[in-house]
Amino acid sequence: MAVLKLREVTKEYPGGVAALRGVSVEIAAGEQVAVVGPSGSGKTTMLTVLGTLELPSSGSVEVVGLDVLRASDPELAGLRAHKIGFVFQGFHLQESLTAIDNVANGMLYTGARTRERREAARAALERVGLGGRMTHRPGQLSGGERQRVAIARAIAKRPVIVLADEPTGNLDSKSGHEVIELLHELAADGATLVLITHDQGIAAGFPRRVVMSDGEIAGDERR
């Protein structure tokens, strides 16, 4: 069953720049997909459209059965709160909060109680191997550790889909490698993983690779 469906999706920005030009792709539940392509190829736009952070200019997008163009803002927000976990290149952790609070905040808009959120956060941090770093603030953690906190934040709510945008972009190759390993491991539990990268080496580790070029899909390779 497809959890992500793009059909003839275009995305134009004011000024006539077309970031996506007729993209159609389906991603099934539990798939691990790398979206590769040079910068400017439209892969980040594709991720924001998949994550319902942006609406397409035309075409249709269906995420976990929800027709994104017909959904209201609260419906899309609810979808992101419960079903989608994001991992960003720049981590986006709150400097004033400890690791566990940052992770617990990932479930802030799910309506879960504080205690439930903290329990889930603790489990997620254990899961990413940061059980001993719960009360550290981002400033006290290495880059790789920070990205693992961000990953814990994305998976704490047990999302259907994890969307990662160049998660290794700010990391050295060793911790980058570890982060990718971790993502593979976590996705093996059943979550759908879509990862954006310009690194062919990382993409090669994925069972499916969607190659983007100039706002179009130039290749869809499966191993």
Place this chain on the structure above:
Amino acid sequence: MSAAALRSRIRRPRRRRADTDASRIPPHELLSVALQGLRTRRLRAFLSALGIAIGIGAMVAVVGVSASSQANLLALIDSLGTNLLTVAPGQTFLGANGVLPDTAVGSILHMPTVQRASAVYQISQASVLRSPYVPADETGGIGVDATDPGLLAAVSGKLAAGQFLDSSTENYPTVVLGAQAASTLQILSVSGHIQVFLGGTWFTVIGILAPVTLDSTLDSTVFIGLPVAERLFQTQPNPSEIYVRADQSQVTPTSKLLAATADPQQPDGVTVGVPVDALKARAAAKGQFTTLLLGLGAVALLVGAIGIANIMVISVLERRGEIGLRRALGATKRHITAQFLAESALLAALGGVAGLLLGALATLAYALGQNEPMIVPGYALVAAPAAGLAIGMISGLYPAAKAARLSPTEALRAT
């Protein structure tokens, strides 16, 4: 969103999703998110709340100081007795000037609810001068009244020097000066046998009154005994004003009966007054000049509100990353609006509470300095924080709406 997409959204009914999938945040969590937003920018929060605190503090101080001095005045008036009534000849039904009968004081004293009554009798043909060489028409605005020894007690008057008329001195050419009259005549003490030239006769000054709060017209008057006035100036014993002390619980019923008692034949020609009411009205009116100062406080408050709006706009721009993250984590536009509104409302409400404290402190300092009771009106306790809250909401509206309108991806690219 394209026009086509918008149209399709309007035309087709939305599908309801299960409630468990909704984006939700409990109100107390939202409040703690807002508090956390303020805590991470303490100095900025403090400075922008200070603007509100100063504006509200100024207003509370104005209201407090005027309430305190007003309360002091009212307490003074009350201490002098609120049971004083005055009876005076007015105009008759036909418009002629009334005259109180010479039996008026006696009749009033027979009323069971009257404690005491004392009268003054205006002597219009006599003036008081320092010496016979002063022209008789240069009276300095000083009136001459005959009275009885009970006047002082009836009006709660106090002596600044000497003594008042008594049953002995009222028969002789002795005079007691009102406070204003004494200063006009430049007589500051009664020692050394001081005399004034009153209606062609030398009168000895035996006393000087302190200002009479309950009836300040007495201050510019001099008083001689009724017997000596009748003898020297043929004064008729028709009172020009009678001061009546009624039983405290019977003031209103007594006042209704006074006119008919004083002049049973022409009760219409009698004016009955309650001087305390007039004084209280004046004390209350004194508070009105504070409107201008309140206006100044309001201007300070407006400046504070603009300061908060300004800070919040800057804050929204700086926090695009945070806003984008929250949207990615599932916050609705409404949640973002609520968060920033709550921040600005909290900020201003804290400013309001601080302003209340500042204003109360200023009032306390004033009250201690003036030896007055310190009073901050009860409504200020609610109004100050509430005003802060309202100002915060209003000045937060635009920044909050701006935050909600930010595109989440733009926000994420910002950092």
